[in-house]
Structures are given as structure tokens and as C-alpha cells.
Amino acid sequence: MSAPRSFVAGLVAAFALAAAGTAGAYHTNFVASRCNSNPPTAISHITRDASTTAALRARWEGYQWAGGCWNDNDVDDSPGDPPGVAGTGGEGGDCSGFTFKVWRESASTSDGGYYEWHPLRFVHGPYTAADFKAGVGAPNATMSKADTSRMDALASTDHIGMIYARNADGSDLIIEAKGEAYGTNLWTRTYRGSSSYGGVRRLGWASVQPN
Numbered sequence: 001m002s003a004p005r006s007f008v009a010g011l012v013a014a015f016a017l018a019a020a021g022t023a024g025a026y027h028t029n030f031v032a033s034r035c036n037s038n039p040p041t042a043i044s045h046i047t048r049d050a051s052t053t054a055a056l057r058a059r060w061e062g063y064q065w066a067g068g069c070w071n072d073n074d075v076d077d078s079p080g081d082p083p084g085v086a087g088t089g090g091e092g093g094d095c096s097g098f099t100f101k102v103w104r105e106s107a108s109t110s111d112g113g114y115y116e117w118h119p120l121r122f123v124h125g126p127y128t129a130a131d132f133k134a135g136v137g138a139p140n141a142t143m144s145k146a147d148t149s150r151m152d153a154l155a156s157t158d159h160i161g162m163i164y165a166r167n168a169d170g171s172d173l174i175i176e177a178k179g180e181a182y183g184t185n186l187w188t189r190t191y192r193g194s195s196s197y198g199g200v201r202r203l204g205w206a207s208v209q210p211n
């Protein structure tokens with residue numbers, strides 16, 4: 001038998017009050033205190049090497065649902081936030097926000113150009129993991145998983161991670177913003193073998209690094 005609704009509501013209210021009283025325990029105010037809204041820098045081209053470097057800069061940083069701002073101190077500055085709450089304002093991207101930023105995409109879905117966002121620029125971008133999986137937006141396209149290279153992505157309707165390296169056993173080293181309890185990092189994943197994951201490519205990589 002389930003508890004009476006009023007009792008459950010009372011518990012929820014009591015929890016909310018308790019949480020408010022100890023807001024500092026998880027409200028690190030990272031976005032409010034550290035992040036900015038500076039415009040991105042339009043750049044002439046992107047390379048897989050430069051985006052790999054940008055992705056690795058976020059390694060060991062936090063995860064924030066609907067987030068998109070991190071520093072580079074190799075520490076999750078906002079651990080233990082309640083998952084799935086955009087308003088907690090913690091450090092880190094979520095899976096799709098991280099991909100958007102590393103892929104140097106425009107805030108406009110019709111613009112396939114290249115935009116460098118500072119790590120401390122708070123931006124999520126217009127795409128969910130499902131959007132990426134479907135190839136939504138001018139910069140993005142679906143592709144065969146077999147043809148993927150470094151910094152292409154494997155996406156499902158609720159997650160996306162970028163390929164850092166393919167392993168001989170058919171798994172991949174994936175760089176991804178995984179979740180509140182995990183942060184952003186490199187992990188061995190078997191997404192490639194899952195029918196729920198497809199290949200996604202950021203269009204327009206240049207083959208040569210700028211001087």
C-alpha cells in the first residue's frame with residue numbers, strides 16, 4: 001500500500017526546506033560565480049586534433065545537466081548536485097552540450113560555421129543527444145558507425161559521446177560528459193555494438209592544423 005498523497009507531499013516539502021537550508025551543500029553557484037556570456041570567436045576551420053585538445057581540457061571536470069561551462073583544474077567543482085535539475089548551476093556540460101562546444105558549433109542550427117567557445121562561456125547549444133543522433137542542424141550528419149574517426153560521435157536518443165580511439169576488441173575509448181556522479185572523462189564504452197547508437201559526424205573538418 002502506498003503512502004497517502006498528503007503524507008508524501010509533506011515529505012517532499014520537508015525535504016525541499018531541508019535542502020534550502022543546506023543549499024551550500026550542493027549549490028556551488030559555479031555558473032553564477034565563474035562563467036560568462038561572451039560571444040564565441042568565429043574561426044576559419046576546425047581540425048580533429050584541435051577538438052581533441054579542447055575535449056581533453058574538460059577531462060576530470062564536472063557534469064551539469066543542461067550545462068556548458070567548466071574550468072580546467074582537473075577537479076569536479078560541483079559534485080553531488082541533484083541529477084536532472086538545470087537550475088543547480090554547477091560546473092560542466094551535459095553530453096550534448098559538451099559535444100556542441102567541442103565541435104565548435106553555432107548557436108544557430110542553420111549555421112554550419114566554426115565557433116570557438118571559451119570553456120568558461122556558459123552555453124549548451126540547441127541540440128539534444130537525440131538531435132545529434134538524427135543529424136539535426138547544419139553542422140551535423142548521421143554516418144555509418146564503421147566509418148567513424150576520432151572526434152566523430154556515437155549517439156543514442158539519450159546520450160552522446162565522442163570517439164577518442166577505437167579499441168581492437170570493438171569497444172571505443174569515448175570522451176563524454178557522462179553524468180552527475182561521473183563528470184566528464186575518457187572511458188572504454190561498448191556503444192558501437194549497441195543497436196541504439198548510431199554514428200554522427202560534425203561536418204567540415206580540415207585536415208591541417210592552423211599555424
Ligand SMILES: [Ca+2]
Nearest residue numbers: 061073075077
Ligand atoms: Ca573543475
Ligand SMILES: [Ca+2]
Nearest residue numbers: 062063078090
Ligand atoms: Ca555536477
